[in-house]
């Protein structure tokens with residue numbers, strides 16, 4: 001059996017406002033709106049990505065390290081554009097980076 005990660009991650013029957021770049025859809029209070037099986041960025045089955053646990057660990061450590069020292073907010077004036085990819089994400093997000101108070 002085959003399926004399209006691209007189509008699944010943009011299915012309006014699964015995701016509200018499916019084509020919109022909306023990272024807030026993953027906030028804890030909204031997370032329950034999306035079935036666990038509807039988000040498979042690393043694929044599924046016997047060709048599933050072998051790097052998934054590594055990536056979640058690496059991303060968690062990187063974000064915790066960066067965000068403990070720096071405050072990031074979107075640079076004004078940039079409108080994110082979608083890229084063709086298995087998961088919906090923006091092309092780039094320029095950020096204004098300021099040190100957090102010690």
Ligand code: HEM
Pocket residue numbers: 041042043044045046047048049050051052054055086
């Ligand atoms: C955010 C990061 C990553 C994403 C979103 C991602 C996503 C994917 C996806 C969608 C596939 C295809 C799965 C399928 O065909 O069903 C894949 C395959 C694969 N990924 Fe990743 N990956 C990521 C990072 C990594 C890393 C860090 C490694 C290695 C350390 C890795 C190693 C592999 C390998 C070897 C395959 C082929 C598995 C096979 O065909 O048996 N990936 N990945």
